[in-house]
Amino acid sequence: MTLTVRDLHVAFETRGGRVNALRGVNLSVAPGETLGIVGESGSGKSVTAQAIMGLIDLPGRIEAGSITWNGKSLLEGDGYGTSVWGREISMIFQDPMTSLNPLMTIGAQICEVLTQHLGMTAEQARERAVDLLAAVGISGPRRRVDQYPHEFSGGMRQRAMIAMSIACNPKVLIADEPTTALDVTVQAQILDLLAELQSGLGLAIILITHDLGTVAGLCQRVAVMYSGRIVESQSVDAIFERPQHPYTQGLLRSTPRLDEPATRLLSIEGTPPSLMQADDGCAFRKRCPIAADACKEMPPLVTEGAVQIACHFPGRPAWQARQAG
Ligand SMILES: Nc1ncnc2c1ncn2[C@@H]1O[C@H](COP(=O)(O)OP(=O)(O)OP(=O)(O)O)[C@@H](O)[C@H]1O
Ligand SMILES: [Mg+2]
Numbered sequence: 001m002t003l004t005v006r007d008l009h010v011a012f013e014t015r016g017g018r019v020n021a022l023r024g025v026n027l028s029v030a031p032g033e034t035l036g037i038v039g040e041s042g043s044g045k046s047v048t049a050q051a052i053m054g055l056i057d058l059p060g061r062i063e064a065g066s067i068t069w070n071g072k073s074l075l076e077g078d079g080y081g082t083s084v085w086g087r088e089i090s091m092i093f094q095d096p097m098t099s100l101n102p103l104m105t106i107g108a109q110i111c112e113v114l115t116q117h118l119g120m121t122a123e124q125a126r127e128r129a130v131d132l133l134a135a136v137g138i139s140g141p142r143r144r145v146d147q148y149p150h151e152f153s154g155g156m157r158q159r160a161m162i163a164m165s166i167a168c169n170p171k172v173l174i175a176d177e178p179t180t181a182l183d184v185t186v187q188a189q190i191l192d193l194l195a196e197l198q199s200g201l202g203l204a205i206i207l208i209t210h211d212l213g214t215v216a217g218l219c220q221r222v223a224v225m226y227s228g229r230i231v232e233s234q235s236v237d238a239i240f241e242r243p244q245h246p247y248t249q250g251l252l253r254s255t256p257r258l259d260e261p262a263t264r265l266l267s268i269e270g271t272p273p274s275l276m277q278a279d280d281g282c283a284f285r286k287r288c289p290i291a292a293d294a295c296k297e298m299p300p301l302v303t304e305g306a307v308q309i310a311c312h313f314p315g316r317p318a319w320q321a322r323q324a325g
Helices: 045-052 080-084 106-118 122-135 154-165 184-201 212-218 236-241 246-253
Strands: 003-014 017-029 034-038 060-069 089-092 172-176 204-209 221-226 229-235 302-304 307-309
Touching: 003 045, 017 034, 017 045, 017 060, 017 229, 034 045, 034 212, 045 060, 045 172, 045 204, 089 154, 106 122, 106 154, 122 154, 154 184, 172 184, 184 204, 184 212, 204 212, 212 236, 221 236, 221 246, 229 236, 229 246, 236 246
Parallel strands: 034 204, 034 221, 089 172, 172 204
Antiparallel strands: 003 017, 003 060, 221 229, 229 307, 302 307
């Protein structure tokens, strides 16, 4: 039960020109594993999730690459994807208010998933909806099931979304910034809930965030995205100890750590290159302190043991040590 993405290219034809959003994404998730995907705004995290869920629509197009589940392609037109999306692989979105229907009760929305995908009767679905609300920590689920989204707080709406996404007992749950719309305490509760579900249901989770701190708490492995590609992937412990890619090293310099004395946070200067220009080199080279001539050529993503890295100079310290302060 492995989800594998290979050399995925996605482009959007916009009025302003062609946006090469994904330029060769490679990743895989094993059963029970929690993979974090981190990267700056616009690096392609959401587009990757949308592609896995079959949600790339015009003006977007998957131009190359493969997405397979259990070795079978989700992209072929034989309907395999349709039988997997929303069931074996499901997704929760950043903002539950735009994903929930304001005109339907929470229960009706969960029941819709259950009757459509699992062929339950209305009565069975309602019972299961109550159980699901309880499972995601909503108290008084029998009363809550008949309420509308506006009667729920932000955190409860996100819980309801999670209930909906696990309704069909998925094997993989993709969570795209599931906590950014919530305040800090509620964020922590939602992340705890995801961790609980992960161990209880044996789910694989792909957690998308731009915050390495969030990843540290929940994930076993992390993939770092930059400009439409994965530039580094390794275990969370290892990435905090030995970040290989200069971009990852830079990200870590700008992430506060609880286990270290307060240090000044340093950001990476510059901005990512435009996704409209075709560029054959390493996308990070203009911001990279150790870039050299070799970097005009795109470094391939190389696997060495448990580490995947796309850099001509992996592991070389790119930035000066953080200053205490
Ligand atoms: N429907 C679309 N039409 C045109 N361009 C798009 C579309 N969707 C995404 N893009 C472009 O694809 C690139 C990657 O976007 P994506 O949403 O995946 O970024 P992200 O990493 O999720 O960023 P964020 O952290 O802000 O959510 C961006 O340059 C974005 O403008
Ligand atoms: Mg996004």
